[in-house]
Amino acid sequence: MxxxxxxxxxxxxxxxxxxxxxxxxxxxxxxxxxxxxxxxxxxxxxxxxxxxxxxxxxxxxxxxxxxxxxxxxxxxxxxxxxxxxxxxxxxxxxxxxxxxxxxxxxxxxxxxxxxxxxxxxxxxxxxxxxxxxxxxxxxxxxxxxxxxxxxxxxxxxxxxxxxxxxxxxxxxxxxxxxxxxxxxxxxxxxxxxxxxxxxxxxxxxxxxxxxxxxxxxxxxxxxxxxxxxxxxxxxxxxxxxxxxxxxxxxxxxxxxxxxxxxxxxxxDGEGATKLIETQVVNAPNAIDARMMAKSVVGSSLVKTAVHGEDPNWGRILSAVGYAGVDVPVDNINIYLGHLPVMLASSPVSFDEEEMAEIMQADEIKITVDLHAGDSTGLAWGCDLSYDYVKINALYRT
The missing domain is CATH 3.60.70.12 (L-amino peptidase D-ALA esterase/amidase)
Structure with a gap:
């Protein structure tokens, strides 16, 4: 192709x-x-x-x-x-x-x-x-x-x-x-x-x-x-x-x-400044993986954290947890870009300057590794900005 x-x-x-x-x-x-x-x-x-x-x-x-x-x-x-x-x-x-x-x-x-x-x-x-x-x-x-x-x-x-x-x-x-x-x-x-x-x-x-x-x-x-x-x-x-x-x-x-x-x-979401891509890997099946990925990119708290360039991985884990998918949660890895922020469901330290460079980019990749299967799911969204509220508040006027 x-x-x-x-x-x-x-x-x-x-x-x-x-x-x-x-x-x-x-x-x-x-x-x-x-x-x-x-x-x-x-x-x-x-x-x-x-x-x-x-x-x-x-x-x-x-x-x-x-x-x-x-x-x-x-x-x-x-x-x-x-x-x-x-x-x-x-x-x-x-x-x-x-x-x-x-x-x-x-x-x-x-x-x-x-x-x-x-x-x-x-x-x-x-x-x-x-x-x-x-x-x-x-x-x-x-x-x-x-x-x-x-x-x-x-x-x-x-x-x-x-x-x-x-x-x-x-x-x-x-x-x-x-x-x-x-x-x-x-x-x-x-x-x-x-x-x-x-x-x-x-x-x-x-x-x-x-x-x-x-x-x-x-x-x-x-x-x-x-x-x-x-x-x-x-x-x-x-x-x-x-x-x-x-x-x-x-x-x-x-x-x-x-x-x-x-x-x-x-x-190109209204008021967006960043594209968010979430990949869920090693999930029990593809549907579960897609549901979790959608849950992460759809979270208002994740979207606002990304807009503020805040590596708040707790919001990502929370969105994984309420996705409606029954998976083990005691061995999850989470990465922002190439940097791990959680390994085996425990927080890990990371270089703040390196993380700041990742979060300042206009495309943010989040990876969630469930260690619970061999399926993958992808989803895309954007950050939630002040301009989103402004655009929609004035849509008719």
Whole structure:
């Protein structure tokens, strides 16, 4: 697998564009991804019981025939908790996009992100659709989907499948309301491989557990967020089937793209100054390891300690203890960076200057060794800063 410089339109047969339609005062806020042909599609969606209208419409479209040809997105207004009018607007967003492209409405997925409880302006939607183009600026799409994000989040890779080169690309937004339960963000992945929607859904459902479900910023779960994957077969490679070497290679590509985007979301958490990566090793099983890792990166006390550059390992041990996993606690090692702070469940001394250098970095790695098995789990989060409170206190104003 090779990492390349690219964007969401890098795979064959895809294009994208983004622009300012008026949902926000000045910044880009409207975009789409378009495939030349209907593409196999798969999705995973928020676990929040309150589900926004665009998500319902998109989930129906994917479920109907496993195909999509376009995804249209607005930022600034979430079209969530907007009642029957919100549903009508989401369907209208789907239909108007389909009409513009000359395709069936059920080949269009729609997504919205932003303030909850505000109706989507159809005038602004129509303004955006009147200006957006096929084969536009794909980098602008990555900008148009952002809300409180500070940077765009993209990744692209290639892999050889026999004589064919398959390209996969991903783009995501996410900064707040990020919590490991597949309700974290909007993420879109394009690929030019020949793969059925059922096989694509199998791969996506497997890999979401170790990528997007392993990040947390603030413990909140959004009403809108989803991951959609489109693969249009324009490479003309031999169909990728489950339980084959080609499937394993495809899954590895998907895992890399999703994990890369997940880490970028965690690093760009609202007000964040540091990325926290927690690795739990030698656990009884992978699920327990992931639960403990999530518990550590999700702890407000751990997050504030990291922000203050305080090596308070007691907070880490506490988060391990309340993760809901039954493991022996009398032989645990904890490391901050490469320095041990606890060995065999007993504190150890460390060089304060060396530790200060570790804690001042913009990426902090925490390792927890349980000595209770051979499984590993990873999770990512960020520190909790004063700016997080400020950003969310003023979100609507």
């Amino acid at each position: 090779k990492i390349i410089e690219g964007n969401i339109a890098s795979p064959l047969g895809f294009s994208a564009d983004g622009l300012h339609a008026g949902f926000k005062k000045r910044k880009m806020d409207f975009g789409w991804i378009v495939s030349e042909v209907p593409a196999s599609a798969a999705g995973v969606y928020t676990t929040n019981k309150v589900i926004a209208a665009p998500l319902i419409v998109s989930r129906e479209a994917v479920k109907k025939n496993g195909l999509l040809q376009a995804i249209v997105v607005n930022s600034g207004v979430a079209n969530s908790c907007t009642g029957a009018q919100g549903m009508d607007d989401a369907y209208q967003m789907q239909k108007l996009t389909a009409d513009k492209l000359g395709i069936q409405a059920d080949l269009v997925a729609v997504a919205s992100t932003g303030v909850i409880g505000e109706l989507l302006s159809m005038d602004k939607l129509e303004n955006g659709l009147s200006k957006i183009v096929v084969n536009g600026n794909a980098d602008d799409f990555a900008k148009a989907i952002l809300t409180t994000d500070t940077v765009t989040k993209t990744v692209a890779v290639t892999e050889n499948f026999g004589m064919d080169v398959v390209t996969m690309a991903g783009v995501a937004k996410g900064s707040g309301m990020i919590h490991p339960n597949m309700a974290t963000m909007l993420a879109f992945i394009t690929c030019d491989a020949n793969i059925s929607s059922d096989t694509l859904q199998l791969a996506l459902s497997q890999q979401v557990e170790t990528s997007f479900n392993q990040i947390t910023v603030d413990g909140d779960t959004s009403t809108n967020d989803m991951v959609l994957v489109m693969s249009n077969g324009c490479t003309k490679n031999k169909e990728i089937l489950p339980d084959t070497d080609d499937f394993d290679k495809f899954v590895a590509m998907l895992d890399f793209v999703m994990t890369d985007l997940a880490k970028k979301i965690a690093k």
